[in-house]
Amino acid sequence: MELPTQLSSLKLLQLKRVQPVLYLAAALMVLVSILLIAFTIIGYGTLQLANVPSSNSMSLNGHTIKPGTLKLRPGDYVLTVTAPSMAPFATTLHISLFRQTVEKPILQPRSTDAIASSLIGAIPGTSIPPHLANLQWFDGNMWVAGTLPPTDSVLVMKYNDSQQQWTVALCNNPGYPNDPTTLPSDVAAYIQPLLQTRDAAEGM
Amino acid sequence: MYQKPANNRRFLLPAAALVILLLALGIFGSVSNPYALSSTSTSTPPTLTDPAVLQNWLPASSYQDTLGRIDDYLTQHKLNATAMTVTGDVDTTNFVYSFKIELLPTNQSFLVAVTVNNDSPILTTTVSINGTVQSPTVGSAFRSLSHDTMPDVAVGNNTGKWYI
Numbered sequence: 001m002e003l004p005t006q007l008s009s010l011k012l013l014q015l016k017r018v019q020p021v022l023y024l025a026a027a028l029m030v031l032v033s034i035l036l037i038a039f040t041i042i043g044y045g046t047l048q049l050a051n052v053p054s055s056n057s058m059s060l061n062g063h064t065i066k067p068g069t070l071k072l073r074p075g076d077y078v079l080t081v082t083a084p085s086m087a088p089f090a091t092t093l094h095i096s097l098f099r100q101t102v103e104k105p106i107l108q109p110r111s112t113d114a115i116a117s118s119l120i121g122a123i124p125g126t127s128i129p130p131h132l133a134n135l136q137w138f139d140g141n142m143w144v145a146g147t148l149p150p151t152d153s154v155l156v157m158k159y160n161d162s163q164q165q166w167t168v169a170l171c172n173n174p175g176y177p178n179d180p181t182t183l184p185s186d187v188a189a190y191i192q193p194l195l196q197t198r199d200a201a202e203g204m
Numbered sequence: 205m206y207q208k209p210a211n212n213r214r215f216l217l218p219a220a221a222l223v224i225l226l227l228a229l230g231i232f233g234s235v236s237n238p239y240a241l242s243s244t245s246t247s248t249p250p251t252l253t254d255p256a257v258l259q260n261w262l263p264a265s266s267y268q269d270t271l272g273r274i275d276d277y278l279t280q281h282k283l284n285a286t287a288m289t290v291t292g293d294v295d296t297t298n299f300v301y302s303f304k305i306e307l308l309p310t311n312q313s314f315l316v317a318v319t320v321n322n323d324s325p326i327l328t329t330t331v332s333i334n335g336t337v338q339s340p341t342v343g344s345a346f347r348s349l350s351h352d353t354m355p356d357v358a359v360g361n362n363t364g365k366w367y368i
Binding site: 019022023025026027029030032033034036037039040060061062063065070072073075077078080082087088090092110113114117118119120121122123124125126127128129131173174175176 | 214215217218220221222224225227228229231232235237238239240241251252253254255256257259260261262263264266287289290296299300301319320321322323324325326327329
């Protein structure tokens with residue numbers, strides 16, 4: 001009968017020794033819980049986007065965002081600002097906890113070479129990326145015309161405002177629209193000598 | 205065998221603290237970052253964080269083909285990534301569209317050179333990665349349409365699009 005009593009006393013002694021450790025662990029767990037909940041509620045930095053026209057599209061890590069101030073978790077983010085007539089702006093931003101990051105993207109007009117490249121890929125009949133020469137803008141930068149060296153093909157591109165995209169209005173190569181009468185008169189007048197030069201070169 | 209209630213109560217406080225911790229972890233985990241990079245497995249292609257940089261230069265079909273070849277390259281070389289980004293701008297000298305792709309989160313990078321051949325108006329896209337031409341492989345069709353079956357014909361007013 002004495003043995004069980006001794007065992008019970010031993011267990012009690014062990015428990016008393018372990019108890020402070022358990023209470024310390026409990027206190028730590030509560031502290032970590034409080035920190036986690038606090039971080040969940042207030043653990044943000046802010047990103048303020050300035051000087052971005054509302055017509056531009058913006059994305060953060062591939063997610064579409066709107067202009068203004070965003071609450072973000074600390075970390076790195078890739079910001080992209082795009083518009084059909086502007087060169088895309090892409091940068092990596094670091095957001096710090098409780099801090100405000102102000103980003104003012106410097107937007108540049110989209111290059112005509114980029115517009116032509118995204119439409120025709122290469123100068124027709126070649127694999128040469130287009131670099132436009134004899135460049136001329138019309139109608140408030142809604143039309144642009146030029147030639148494509150070394151073939152000197154004539155390329156006219158038009159911005160479709162409703163569809164927000166550029167299209168080929170004329171390119172004197174097979175498979176593309178090639179009717180100058182469909183162009184505004186000033187554009188048609190500008191490309192007329194360019195077409196004649198190209199025709200003369202082909203005739204030689 | 206029977207423990208007194210007083211002994212059980214000694215564990216009550218640590219057990220309650222553990223429950224609170226698990227609850228806090230659950231709340232913390234459930235409040236996700238809406239702008240985090242979308243995590244992907246190796247069976248799905250990683251997200252391109254700044255597609256506009258390539259779309260600024262490449263026709264839509266060439267862009268899709270390029271992503272398809274990059275996916276093939278990642279699969280063949282068993283490169284894991286949750287996302288990828290174009291570092292720097294697209295260079296169009298030397299008759300190719302060349303740019304650098306960086307994988308996230310490993311920051312591993314490789315050079316991509318895209319050649320677009322315009323056979324008035326059928327476009328053919330060739331992609332080289334680190335100097336080696338990347339042939340289309342079976343299984344890449346989820347990202348790009350094969351030019352063997354779907355040539356990229358640019359006719360009339362639908363000769364290209366600027367995707368936003």
